[in-house]
Amino acid sequence: MTRREALQLAAAALAAPSFAAQKAPWSGYVTSAFAVDDVRRLIVLDPKADAAVRTALTTHPAAAKLGCALTTTASNWRPKPEADAALTDPVEQLAVAAGAMVNSAALEILGKQSYDALALDAALLSARHPSPAKLTRTEYLEFLKAVDIRCQIELHTLDPEESDIHAWLAGTARWYRDGQNYLGELAAALAAGAGSPLFDASDPLFRLSERVRRAEPVTKADLQAAKPSSAYGRALRHALDQVSTG
């Protein structure tokens, strides 16, 4: 394929609708959110990182995770100057694009083998605790539901899409049901505690991200030296390379 052909293909992909409806089950979505958050931490140690992308990812975490909903991504993509610049923050826009790129790259590596996405969600969630106790499904679910309520408190009030209120209400009813189901499934997976063959809590890339999260002393050399020991670690490395240089 020539460079011209590659660019034409990329342009065609970007012009396509960018989004596939988010359908239940939501398994894997926590993994995507964690991948974005881990890359947001690792990118501060990456000397290759584009400064604009680093700034976008580190300062706009929510927007970056929203990018996981996009199904198309682009290398070297940057926001275009907009006539309605007052409505669009280019840094936040770049965060969405970078989040899409991180998620796409991570899934490219994880998807090389079939795996239980829910088990990986649970393993990644559990590994964030320094010494996780073993709990029952009920205890996990109580905590996850409390987190869910705190989300609702933090957003103040729900803001409907009023252009087609019936579509929004039906979609929100499905969303509510799917979300509650997902919390129950995630709690069950946590209680099962089976782990995932794609993730090892001692993975150096994962550990390095956790060290950044806890503001422990880390250097750029630590990132260079970190060799992933699990598929999730390799996914982080690939996503970081893609988003830093792409």
Place this chain on the structure above:
Amino acid sequence: MSEHIAHVAVFEDCCRLGLHSGRLNKAFRTVLERHWDFARFGSTSRSGDRHSIAILKYARERWDKRDEGDYLEEKLAFLIGWRCHQAADRRFKPVYRELDPEYYKTQKPDSESGAPTDVRILHDVVVYREVYGSGEWPPFPKGLLDDRLDSMHGARALDFEAAFDAVGGVWQRTLQAQLPKTFAGDFESSTRLIPRRYQRFYVDVQRYSEMFRNADPDQVFRYIIQPNFYDPKDGLISLARDLQRKRATKVAFDPAYEAAAGQSQYTQSLKMGLRYLFAASDFFDGKISEPETRKLFDLDKKHTEGGTFTQ
């Protein structure tokens, strides 16, 4: 009181009382029995005034032919929550402005650019204690307002911040998927539209934790005691607590409803919410006209002008 916990409480108390009163029609009773949780979620949503009449008409026209895939029951359930949200807003938005006028001179209320006034958070904290027994009664668990959910069993196994960041990220991502226009275009368009239209997390729950553990006595006096925010002896409150906690009650609904106008602010919001629910039920049944329903819903008034609870 227009944050989250108090909105939910007004919804739950109004529906408990409404069901107990015998004045809600069969359709309303059905959806509350099947979709209480989703109706409760509706009570945390804004914009209900604009759609209330239209959804009631839509639902009553299709009620007898409804099926599971059309989400008609869920839409009616959400509408019930919506009306209760409006009751809390209409009673308390004027109250905030009376109690904290300085805040409203300088801040943009009800927007993501402004942190909510302390009045609203203190109202939520008091309702969490009084209505939900500090987590004794669902849906709000014990420990909800603790720093980082520290006292919950789950905190021994899950890191709160990591869980919030991940679950919250999934929450925002999937909720935004209900805004199809955001995603209708190409990559460029989506990256531009997504940040404009998603539900931001901007209310600091840490403020709840601090007030729950160590409330400012001056604020307690000015926002709770002096204006008579909540009185557990009020008839509607007393009856609602008995119903919630499945206790035998000596409180009769009708006299409690009649007396509500002169009682605590929370009770007045229940009265307003019950008026809205009774009107919605009657309009659904064709017992009252659309103009009459609009009047009973206070649709001719802005939220900040309040609503009717004296009749």
